[in-house]
Amino acid sequence: MRSLVERQHHVLDDAQLADLTSLIFAEAPTEHRLVHTPLTGLPLAEIPLSTRSDVGCAVQQARSALRAWTALSHRRRAAVVLDFHDRLLAQREDVLDLIQLETGKTRANAFEEVAEVANVARYYARSAAKLLAPRRFRGALPVLGAATERRLPRGVVGIITPWNYPFALSLGDALAALLAGNAVVLRPDPRTCLSVLWGLRLLLAAGLPPGVLQVLTGEGDVIGAAVARGADYVCFTGSTGTGRQVARLAADRLVGCSLELGGKNALYVRADAPLELAVDVALRSAFAAGGQVCAHTERLVVHDDIADAFVPRFLEAVQGMRLGVALDYGYDMGSLFGPDQLQRVGDHVRDAVRHGARVLTGGRARPDLGPWVYEPTVLDGVTAAMDVRDAETFGPVVSIYRVRDDEAAIRLINDSDYGLHATIVSADRAAARRLAPRLRTGTVSINESFIASWGATGAAMGARGHSGSGGRHGAEGLLKYTVVQSVAEQRVGSLAVDRTAQRRFAGLFSGGLIVLRRSGLR
Numbered sequence: 001m002r003s004l005v006e007r008q009h010h011v012l013d014d015a016q017l018a019d020l021t022s023l024i025f026a027e028a029p030t031e032h033r034l035v036h037t038p039l040t041g042l043p044l045a046e047i048p049l050s051t052r053s054d055v056g057c058a059v060q061q062a063r064s065a066l067r068a069w070t071a072l073s074h075r076r077r078a079a080v081v082l083d084f085h086d087r088l089l090a091q092r093e094d095v096l097d098l099i100q101l102e103t104g105k106t107r108a109n110a111f112e113e114v115a116e117v118a119n120v121a122r123y124y125a126r127s128a129a130k131l132l133a134p135r136r137f138r139g140a141l142p143v144l145g146a147a148t149e150r151r152l153p154r155g156v157v158g159i160i161t162p163w164n165y166p167f168a169l170s171l172g173d174a175l176a177a178l179l180a181g182n183a184v185v186l187r188p189d190p191r192t193c194l195s196v197l198w199g200l201r202l203l204l205a206a207g208l209p210p211g212v213l214q215v216l217t218g219e220g221d222v223i224g225a226a227v228a229r230g231a232d233y234v235c236f237t238g239s240t241g242t243g244r245q246v247a248r249l250a251a252d253r254l255v256g257c258s259l260e261l262g263g264k265n266a267l268y269v270r271a272d273a274p275l276e277l278a279v280d281v282a283l284r285s286a287f288a289a290g291g292q293v294c295a296h297t298e299r300l301v302v303h304d305d306i307a308d309a310f311v312p313r314f315l316e317a318v319q320g321m322r323l324g325v326a327l328d329y330g331y332d333m334g335s336l337f338g339p340d341q342l343q344r345v346g347d348h349v350r351d352a353v354r355h356g357a358r359v360l361t362g363g364r365a366r367p368d369l370g371p372w373v374y375e376p377t378v379l380d381g382v383t384a385a386m387d388v389r390d391a392e393t394f395g396p397v398v399s400i401y402r403v404r405d406d407e408a409a410i411r412l413i414n415d416s417d418y419g420l421h422a423t424i425v426s427a428d429r430a431a432a433r434r435l436a437p438r439l440r441t442g443t444v445s446i447n448e449s450f451i452a453s454w455g456a457t458g459a460a461m462g463a464r465g466h467s468g469s470g471g472r473h474g475a476e477g478l479l480k481y482t483v484v485q486s487v488a489e490q491r492v493g494s495l496a497v498d499r500t501a502q503r504r505f506a507g508l509f510s511g512g513l514i515v516l517r518r519s520g521l522r
């Protein structure tokens with residue numbers, strides 16, 4: 001504990017804290033928020049909070065900065081982002097410390113955030129020019145006219161992000177929006193804004209013009225909502241309940257929004273699943289970042305034929321996990337984010353037990369390891385009477401459900417309002433691929449945890465049902481930050497048809513369409 005406190009002061013001394021917080025758009029803050037580190041529960045920083053009027057000013061300044069940024073070529077914008085990419089990887093240890101201090105997760109989980117931002121930076125820096133390139137089409141009359149479809153930036157994009165993966169979600173989404181030519185007003189959770197500010201400092205050093213990316217703090221229902229009211233497009237990541245409110249704000253102004261929301265994700269262990277693989281994938285899927293990942297597994301669906309072999313091996317692996325808080329690698333699970341999370345996780349387990357579920361392992365807080373550490377927990381006998389059956393726990397609690405066959409597994413996986421992610425473990429990957437389209441989820445990973453889908457940056461991650469709409473990564477993750485504009489021009493002649501020639505024109509035109517159809521053209 002003492003060495004952790006010393007490390008904390010070494011990692012985040014007063015000068016660095018002052019430098020980072022100076023990047024917050026808060027002109028005359030009247031309030032500060034004292035933020036604690038989940039590693040020890042001790043104070044980490046005093047964060048100045050932006051006010052409502054700051055939001056208007058930040059949007060205005062972002063709009064002014066936008067002109068110069070939009071005028072840059074893709075190549076110049078990409079150069080800034082690629083320089084940021086290299087600096088990030090070279091200086092990763094510094095931001096890993098900050099992410100761990102803010103969130104309480106393990107260093108390996110913190111590294112996932114760095115890897116995600118680097119992947120997004122590199123992917124879009126290399127592909128934005130192609131994805132955004134103008135596309136040419138035939139005009140209303142072939143040869144005589146032509147049309148060009150262009151992808152233009154939306155303007156000032158508002159991004160609102162949660163505390164669980166603050167660096168990855170804030171910077172990842174912001175980089176895509178910036179590379180599409182937008183300015184960004186970003187509102188991370190104030191409790192986890194330091195790593196985001198560190199990223200902003202690095203982007204400025206890499207050549208991002210000042211003002212193009214603004215970071216605001218302040219309470220979600222005030223400042224987050226003001227961002228949603230002021231931006232030309234809103235990208236929201238968080239819970240389904242808040243997502244609905246943000247969607248209403250966007251709908252009122254008829255601006256677009258993307259919603260990356262909660263999940264109640266399932267992992268299906270097929271009858272033929274290789275046992276060791278199934279145990280390993282289930283372990284990492286359920287307990288990554290203490291289960292505080294939107295795509296992690298909370299429902300373990302196990303085929304009857306393998307259940308008796310799988311369950312004891314899985315429990316043994318869970319009991320063998322190394323829990324602890326340290327600013328270093330070597331742990332399998334760290335702390336929950338704070339007392340609210342600890343309460344929620346404990347409530348779900350207590351409610352399940354009260355209604356007859358069995359705790360196969362875990363089910364206890366571990367204050368001896370850290371103030372908000374909770375054991376990885378496996379439940380059995382969960383029924384619809386229990387909160388944990390359908391509501392997102394967002395913690396290290398997974399429930400086991402046995403099924404007779406693939407059909408029953410599909411029914412159970414789809415029996416959720418959410419539709420974010422599913423995993424299938426099977427020796428027959430072709431069979432798993434055939435099951436995937438029948439799952440009502442935005443992504444499916446086969447024989448690997450959600451990291452497989454998350455790390456495939458070129459493929460869009462969708463969401464269905466209460467898990468939201470819109471997508472991150474792939475073409476979709478960039479194009480959502482653009483508006484489409486088509487410019488059609490008439491090269492020769494006119495489209496006017498004389499009243500007396502309308503019948504003849506209709507005949508000729510129909511004949512022309514039939515020729516197009518027969519020649520296989522569009």
Ligand code: NAD
Binds near residue numbers: 169237260463
């Ligand atoms: P939350 O909905 O409470 O808050 C999310 C963000 O919105 C926070 O920054 C919060 O301050 C802000 N906010 C709160 N009220 C607001 C309002 N009225 N208007 C605008 N902004 C407001 O969620 P949380 O507890 O911070 O995060 C956990 C949730 O996020 C979980 O449900 C998790 O599954 C989800 N999540 C989803 C993804 C994804 O990609 N699908 C990724 C990470 C987390």
